[in-house]
Structure formats: C-alpha cells, structure tokens
Amino acid sequence: MEISKEHLLWMYEKMKMSRLFEERMQAAYMEGKQPVFNIGSGPVPGEMHLSNGQEPAAVGICVHLKKEDTVTAPHRPHHHAIAKNVDLNKMTAEIFGKKTGLGKGKGGHMHLFDPEVKFSCGGIVAAGIPHAVGAALAAKKKGKDWVAVSFIGEGAANAGAFHESLNLASLWHLPLIVVIEDNSWGISVPKSESTCVPSNDVRAAAYGIKGYLVKDNDPFEMYKVSKEAVERARKGGGPSIIEIETYRFLGHFQGDPELYRDKEEVPSLLKKDPINRVMNFMIEKNLSSKIDFEKIDARIAAEINNAYQFAMESELPHPEEALEDVFV
Amino acid sequence: METLTKTKKLTGSKAMTLAIEQEMERDDKIFIMGEDVGTYGGIFGSSTGLKEKFGSDRVMDTPISETAFIGAAIGAAAEGFRPIVELMFVDFHGVVMDQIYNHMAKITYMSGGNVKLPIVLTTAVGGGYSDAAQHSQTLYASFGHLPGLKVVAPTYPFDIKGLMAAAIRDDNPVVFMFHKTLQGLGWMDQIPASFGPVPEEEYTLPLNKAKVVQEGSDITIVGVQMMTVAAVKAAEILDGSAISAEIIDLISVKPIDKETIINSVKKTGRLLIVDEDYMSYGITAEVAAIVASEGFAALKAPICRLANPDVPIPYSRVLEQYVLPNSHKIAEAAKKVIYS
Numbered sequence: 001m002e003i004s005k006e007h008l009l010w011m012y013e014k015m016k017m018s019r020l021f022e023e024r025m026q027a028a029y030m031e032g033k034q035p036v037f038n039i040g041s042g043p044v045p046g047e048m049h050l051s052n053g054q055e056p057a058a059v060g061i062c063v064h065l066k067k068e069d070t071v072t073a074p075h076r077p078h079h080h081a082i083a084k085n086v087d088l089n090k091m092t093a094e095i096f097g098k099k100t101g102l103g104k105g106k107g108g109h110m111h112l113f114d115p116e117v118k119f120s121c122g123g124i125v126a127a128g129i130p131h132a133v134g135a136a137l138a139a140k141k142k143g144k145d146w147v148a149v150s151f152i153g154e155g156a157a158n159a160g161a162f163h164e165s166l167n168l169a170s171l172w173h174l175p176l177i178v179v180i181e182d183n184s185w186g187i188s189v190p191k192s193e194s195t196c197v198p199s200n201d202v203r204a205a206a207y208g209i210k211g212y213l214v215k216d217n218d219p220f221e222m223y224k225v226s227k228e229a230v231e232r233a234r235k236g237g238g239p240s241i242i243e244i245e246t247y248r249f250l251g252h253f254q255g256d257p258e259l260y261r262d263k264e265e266v267p268s269l270l271k272k273d274p275i276n277r278v279m280n281f282m283i284e285k286n287l288s289s290k291i292d293f294e295k296i297d298a299r300i301a302a303e304i305n306n307a308y309q310f311a312m313e314s315e316l317p318h319p320e321e322a323l324e325d326v327f328v
Numbered sequence: 329m330e331t332l333t334k335t336k337k338l339t340g341s342k343a344m345t346l347a348i349e350q351e352m353e354r355d356d357k358i359f360i361m362g363e364d365v366g367t368y369g370g371i372f373g374s375s376t377g378l379k380e381k382f383g384s385d386r387v388m389d390t391p392i393s394e395t396a397f398i399g400a401a402i403g404a405a406a407e408g409f410r411p412i413v414e415l416m417f418v419d420f421h422g423v424v425m426d427q428i429y430n431h432m433a434k435i436t437y438m439s440g441g442n443v444k445l446p447i448v449l450t451t452a453v454g455g456g457y458s459d460a461a462q463h464s465q466t467l468y469a470s471f472g473h474l475p476g477l478k479v480v481a482p483t484y485p486f487d488i489k490g491l492m493a494a495a496i497r498d499d500n501p502v503v504f505m506f507h508k509t510l511q512g513l514g515w516m517d518q519i520p521a522s523f524g525p526v527p528e529e530e531y532t533l534p535l536n537k538a539k540v541v542q543e544g545s546d547i548t549i550v551g552v553q554m555m556t557v558a559a560v561k562a563a564e565i566l567d568g569s570a571i572s573a574e575i576i577d578l579i580s581v582k583p584i585d586k587e588t589i590i591n592s593v594k595k596t597g598r599l600l601i602v603d604e605d606y607m608s609y610g611i612t613a614e615v616a617a618i619v620a621s622e623g624f625a626a627l628k629a630p631i632c633r634l635a636n637p638d639v640p641i642p643y644s645r646v647l648e649q650y651v652l653p654n655s656h657k658i659a660e661a662a663k664k665v666i667y668s
Contacts, residue, residue, distance in 0.1 A: 047463065188368035317647055
C-alpha cells in the first residue's frame with residue numbers, strides 16, 4: 001500500500017509535535033523538583049506519564065479519523081490528544097492547572113476532555129474502553145459512519161472491562177477499534193509476567209473479530225492495518241483489535257527509578273526512533289528534503305512554544321472555583 | 329510496653345514491611361498479591377524487599393486484574409491461606425467493589441460464620457500532591473459503611489506496625505489503609521510524623537481502638553491519618569491563643585471507638601471532627617452522630633465538622649488546597665467552636 005505524501009507528512013508532524021511537547025513537558029515537570037524530587041512540587045505537580053517513543057500508535061490510526069470520530073485514551077494521553085487535534089493551548093494550560101485549561105484546572109494531565117474533537121482520557125486502567133463502546137453505539141444509533149477508537153496499554157488487556165467491552169461491541173457489530181500499545185511494561189511488570197499470550201491480537205478470536213499485530217513500532221504498518229480496521233468499522237463490519245509493539249523511552253511516570261529495567265533497553269530503543277524513520281523514508285523517496293523538515297520542525301516548535309507561553313501566562317483559578325462544576 | 333525495649337526509628341513504609349516480614353516468617357500461610365508488589369516493592373513502599381526475602385511464590389506480582397486477584401484472595405483464604413492483597417490506589421476500588429462488598433465482606437455472615445476469610449486488603453489513600461480526582465481519595469467512609477469489614481487507617485509508624493501484625497492475625501477481612509504521605513517516601517512531602525520509634529520485636533495493637541495523642545481540656549479534635557497530623561499542628565496554633573486541644577487519632581474507621589471519643593468530650597465539652605474524605609455520610613457525620621446521641625449532655629457548643637466539601641479532588645494546587653482541611657482551617661474552626 002502506498003501512503004500519500006500528505007499522510008506521511010501529517011504523521012511526521014503529529015509525531016514531532018508530540019515529541020517536542022513531551023520533551024518540553026519533561027523539563028517543565030522537573031521545575032521545582034530539583035535537587036530533591038517531590039511529586040507535589042513545581043508548576044506541574046502530580047503524576048506525569050510521558051509517551052516518548054509511542055507516537056506511531058497514535059498517528060497511524062488518527063490519520064484516518066475525522067473530527068466526528070471518538071477517541072478515548074488512558075493515563076498516558078498526550079500523543080493521542082495531539083493526534084486527535086485537541087486544542088494544544090488549552091491542553092497545556094490544563095496540565096499547568098490553569099483556569100484557561102480544558103477542565104479549568106480541575107482535571108490535570110490524566111483527565112483531559114475536549115468534546116470539540118471528541119477526545120477524553122482517564123486515570124483508571126481499561127476504563128475508557130466501555131466509553132468508546134458507548135460512542136460507537138451512539139454512532140450506530142444515529143446512522144452515522146463514525147467510529148470510536150480506544151487506546152490502552154497492554155496491561156489493560158487483562159482487565160475485565162476489556163473483555164466485556166469487546167464481547168459487547170462484537171455482539172452489537174459496533175464500529176470500535178481497540179488499539180493496544182504494548183510498551184512491554186505495566187509499570188514494573190513485564191508483559192511476559194502479566195499476560196498469558198505473547199500478543200493480544202490473538203484474543204480477537206475470542207470475540208469473533210479481526211486482530212492485527214504491528215511489530216517493532218512500525219508507523220507504516222500501523223497506518224495500513226488501521227486503514228483497514230477503520231474502513232471496515234465505518235462500513236458496519238464491526239470491531240477490531242490492533243496491538244502495536246511500541247517503545248517506552250521513559251519511566252512509567254517521571255521520577256520512576258526504573259530499577260526493574262535493564263539499563264541497555266532504552267538506549268537500544270532510542271536507536272530505532274520512529275520519527276526519524278518516517279523522515280528518512282521520505283527523504284530517501286525524494287518526497288521531502290532535509291530543508292523541508294527543518295522548516296516543519298521550526299513551525300511546530302513555535303506552535304508548542306506558544307502553547308507553553310499561553311499556559312504559563314494564564315491565570316490560576318480562584319480557590320473557590322473548586323466548588324463549581326460538580327453539576328451542570 | 330516494658331518488654332518492648334529495642335526500638336529503632338522507622339518510616340511508615342518500613343514499619344509496615346517489618347510487620348509483614350515478621351508475620352510471614354512466623355506463618356507460611358501468608359502470601360502477598362498485587363500490582364508491582366514484587367520487584368518494585370509496592371508503588372508506595374508497602375512490600376519493599378519482601379520478594380527478595382520470600383521469593384515470587386509468596387510475593388506475587390499480578391496483572392492489572394483486580395477482580396481476579398482480589399477475588400482470588402477470597403478463594404485462597406477460604407482454603408486456609410492468609411493473603412495480603414493490595415489495591416494499589418483506593419480509588420481503584422470501583423473495578424473490584426463487587427468482590428469486596430458482596431463477597432469478602434459478606435461470606436462469613438452468609439455462611440453463618442462457617443467460612444472464615446483472614447484477608448488483609450492493603451490500599452494507599454490520600455491526596456495533597458495534585459494527583460487529581462482518580463488518585464487522591466481516602467474513601468474511609470465508603471469502606472466503613474460496609475458491614476463485614478474491619479477498617480483501620482493508622483497514622484504513626486508505631487501504630488502501623490502493631491496494627492499490621494494484628495490485621496494479619498485477625499481471622500476476618502481487614503482493610504488496611506495506609507496514607508501515602510505517612511509512608512515516609514523520599515519522593516513525596518517529608519513530614520516528621522512519617523518517621524518514629526518502632527519496637528523491633530513482634531507486637532500487636534487492637535484493631536478497634538482510637539488513641540489520645542495529645543491531652544487537652546477545651547476542645548476535642550478527632551482526626552484520621554493526615555488530619556490527625558494537621559490537628560496536632562493546629563493545637564500548637566491554638567496554644568498561642570491559650571486554647572488547650574485534646575487530639576484523638578481515630579485509627580479504627582470501623583468499628584469506631586466510641587468510648588475514647590465520648591470520654592474526651594466529657595472532659596472538654598466541645599468537639600471538632602476533621603476528615604480528608606468527603607463530608608456527606610462520612611466519618612465526621614458518624615462521630616457527630618455518636619456524640620450527639622450518646623454524649624449530648626457533655627456538649628457546651630454545637631459539634632463542628634471539617635472535610636472535603638463534597639467535590640471530586642481537583643488537580644490544580646490552589647483548588648486542591650482549598651478543599652482539603654489543614655492546620656490553619658482546623659485552628660480557625662476550633663476557635664469558632666470555643667468563642668461562638
């Protein structure tokens with residue numbers, strides 16, 4: 001399958017944006033946490049789960065989505081949010097706990113909601129899958145060709161909500177795609193010690209649906225299988241599972257000592273950076289030049305800079321606003 | 329206490345793991361299950377070093393399958409084991425509440441006492457570090473509401489160790505809530521209360537007793553975990569206004585030690601209850617109801633309650649600090665009770 005230049009560039013840009021966003025976030029998060037790390041200190045307190053390395057999972061499928069399609073994401077949500085065109089300024093402001101944020105500072109990094117582009121995420125493992133089932137059900141009831149994509153980690157495939165949701169989605173032929181990002185680790189527990197099958201695509205057989213396995217964090221393969229799954233779902237062909245073997249470049253959360261992980265793992269993963277892979281492919285195929293990419297990178301960097309500027313300059317909420325929005 | 333001579337200063341986390349270690353040495357029916365309890369040693373240090381000592385057959389990392397492994401604790405307990413099973417954050421109770429509420433809590437009763445379930449369900453509670461609505465709750469009352477569960481929430485390392493040993497030896501399910509900030513972890517707020525003298529040898533403490541942590545004569549302040557710590561600080565502020573506060577650490581959420589609370593109120597005549605959990609239907613309401621119905625005559629002023637004002641825990645620091653009680657809010661509230 002040929003991937004159009006337009007789509008390749010879109011995937012590159014979103015991956016790069018996610019990466020630059022996360023690198024900046026990594027630095028922002030460490031502000032006020034040095035020399036002594038305290039999870040509650042600094043302008044961005046609380047837990048921080050970054051997705052560096054996992055970008056292909058998000059862009060390879062979101063490139064096939066439209067605004068009306070739903071995305072639910074887990075506790076590590078920034079790459080999905082960016083690929084679903086969540087408002088970058090408001091998202092950044094939310095993570096800084098500002099009044100101008102998506103949730104007026106109430107949600108934070110694990111709880112981002114942008115109904116404009118039908119994006120949500122949450123901090124409870126596997127909990128987003130049934131929400132995506134509901135969105136898929138709504139699309140079917142409305143007679144639309146919209147789909148719902150639920151991103152989860154490989155650890156979530158062992159939660160009851162995963163199995164219940166896929167049975168229901170298959171039973172009702174719902175346009176649901178569950179994307180499993182297998183970054184090999186559920187915090188400190190390796191997949192081999194949490195999951196009874198080597199890859200979760202085989203579990204599709206249990207629900208009578210199609211399962212795909214994308215090896216080695218391949219953005220092109222992710223693009224291809226996602227296209228097939230999304231097109232089938234739009235045509236009423238029911239749900240699919242896509243598992244992608246991806247890379248977690250960083251700890252489970254920032255501050256994770258990662259004593260459980262072989263010191264050689266990350267350097268070997270970094271050599272296979274998926275963003276460079278797309279860029280090099282395009283240069284080799286004479287689709288874009290190095291200069292083109294430099295221009296794109298500069299534009300993205302400026303956009304991210306604006307978002308951080310907006311977030312940092314925005315006002316904090318008034319304390320009493322804590323009492324608002326419990327109900328509409 | 330005379331026999332407990334050898335003490336060392338330990339964090340909450342070390343006190344907890346020492347108790348588990350001693351109990352596991354004593355009884356090979358005890359084993360641990362949970363997410364990241366093995367190599368990682370528990371995200372909040374509840375099982376540090378135990379896998380190295382006892383091996384992965386007795387300290388078992390699980391998949392993210394709470395219904396399965398917490399449910400499995402019930403089945404294993406019925407077969408004579410004494411599982412310690414961890415729900416990483418209390419906030420995750422939602423995915424497994426059927427196993428806890430309809431099974432763990434009720435099987436002994438439904439079987440007419442013929443099935444015993446010696447389970448310790450450990451779980452991390454508490455906020456104050458911007459972990460937002462799904463990782464910051466205490467939910468003391470949600471568990472305290474259910475018949476069939478003993479629920480303890482100790483504050484200081486000495487109590488943590490003695491109560492953990494008692495919880496393990498108890499033949500009933502005990503929910504052992506440990507507060508993240510009181511574990512004395514290097515990557516969270518450092519507070520003196522999370523570090524204290526603990527006897528090295530084995531001892532147990534009653535699962536149903538509150539403790540007067542500071543005597544006083546003008547007002548009784550009842551707290552749990554971080555709210556006890558805040559109340560002790562508030563007492564210093566009140567001392568400056570010549571107000572003498574008596575502080576009670578509740579320790580046992582279920583059952584509540586009525587006697588210690590009522591005896592204190594008989595002495596002070598005033599009561600302030602402070603809770604990090606939500607206000608409605610919570611510990612503050614329960615303690616107020618106990619004193620209103622069984623200690624009313626002693627009251628010189630209306631009972632006062634401080635708790636989360638029934639909103640999910642917000643992320644932004646300014647918002648979270650607004651909803652959480654602290655020492656200043658406690659001191660202010662105590663003054664109102666005294667001067668109104």
